[in-house]
Amino acid sequence: MAERIRAEIERFVRESPLNRFPDSDTPYFDAPLVGFAAAGDPLFQRYKQIIGPFHRTPEELLNGAATVIVWSLPITQSTRESNRAESVRPSLDWARTRSFGDEFIKVLRRHLVAWLEQQGYRAIAPQLDPNWQALDDPHVGPVSTWSERHAAYAAGLGTFSLNDALITTKGIAHRLGSVVTDMVVGSTPEDRPGVRDNCLFYRDGSCMACVKRCPVDALSANGHDKKRCQSYLYTTLTQELAEQYGTPIPGCGLCQTKVPCEGGIPKGK
Numbered sequence: 001m002a003e004r005i006r007a008e009i010e011r012f013v014r015e016s017p018l019n020r021f022p023d024s025d026t027p028y029f030d031a032p033l034v035g036f037a038a039a040g041d042p043l044f045q046r047y048k049q050i051i052g053p054f055h056r057t058p059e060e061l062l063n064g065a066a067t068v069i070v071w072s073l074p075i076t077q078s079t080r081e082s083n084r085a086e087s088v089r090p091s092l093d094w095a096r097t098r099s100f101g102d103e104f105i106k107v108l109r110r111h112l113v114a115w116l117e118q119q120g121y122r123a124i125a126p127q128l129d130p131n132w133q134a135l136d137d138p139h140v141g142p143v144s145t146w147s148e149r150h151a152a153y154a155a156g157l158g159t160f161s162l163n164d165a166l167i168t169t170k171g172i173a174h175r176l177g178s179v180v181t182d183m184v185v186g187s188t189p190e191d192r193p194g195v196r197d198n199c200l201f202y203r204d205g206s207c208m209a210c211v212k213r214c215p216v217d218a219l220s221a222n223g224h225d226k227k228r229c230q231s232y233l234y235t236t237l238t239q240e241l242a243e244q245y246g247t248p249i250p251g252c253g254l255c256q257t258k259v260p261c262e263g264g265i266p267k268g269k
């Protein structure tokens with residue numbers, strides 16, 4: 001079943017007209033990476049300590065959950081290149097990918113749930129669940145009741161980075177999605193890497209290119225100041241660009257482009 005699910009996600013990403021810029025046939029996203037985690041993986045229980053007790057397990061999301069399906073959609077090279085040229089604001093293509101590409105991912109989540117139901121299984125997209133909540137943790141800032149980055153790590157898709165994202169084999173510039181189902185697909189990969197193995201800073205203390213790219217000093221050797229970053233994204237940049245670009249949420253992504261991990265796992269020690 002893993003191969004059928006992977007093939008269906010790949011087909012939808014390849015063929016959907018919603019995965020296209022408004023004025024061309026160019027896609028927002030390249031072919032996806034798809035991973036699977038066993039819903040009973042003890043890591044999901046540990047996330048209640050690591051993220052917070054509010055973070056839900058697959059079983060809490062779907063009674064009888066067996067598998068968490070996670071995909072990563074790499075942002076195309078041309079969009080990444082357009083953002084490399086920027087130093088304060090995102091490029092128009094980046095902003096469109098952030099706004100309209102995320103709408104496409106919502107459609108993909110719904111499509112996969114419906115597809116699984118057609119096969120006779122139950123499924124839920126945690127991010128679209130009415131009980132999903134964004135919360136404001138007084139210590140770390142914005143958090144939520146389901147982290148797709150953590151689900152992606154559990155599924156072996158990548159590892160965490162200094163700027164709080166996930167570095168996959170296709171790099172750090174991507175968007176994630178996930179669905180929980182009672183279909184038994186397979187178990188969590190045994191060769192899941194260490195939590196931060198793909199980031200040069202955590203590997204050997206070098207790099208910090210993302211720190212230099214951040215226009216508001218939200219990054220440092222201590223990590224990611226989520227509150228500062230989100231204020232820039234959702235207040236400053238949204239006020240400045242939403243109307244000009246015609247994108248409700250322009251994003252930023254400067255720390256994900258023009259960096260060694262932009263399009264792959266960086267080489268190093």
Ligand code: SF4
Pocket residue numbers: 161162163198199200201202206207208209210211259260261262266
């Ligand atoms: S730019 Fe360097 S330090 Fe920053 S996340 Fe990428 S590899 Fe890690």
Ligand code: SF4
Pocket residue numbers: 163213214215216217218219228229230232233252253254255256
């Ligand atoms: S997304 Fe932008 S504001 Fe946030 S940490 Fe990265 S470069 Fe800084």
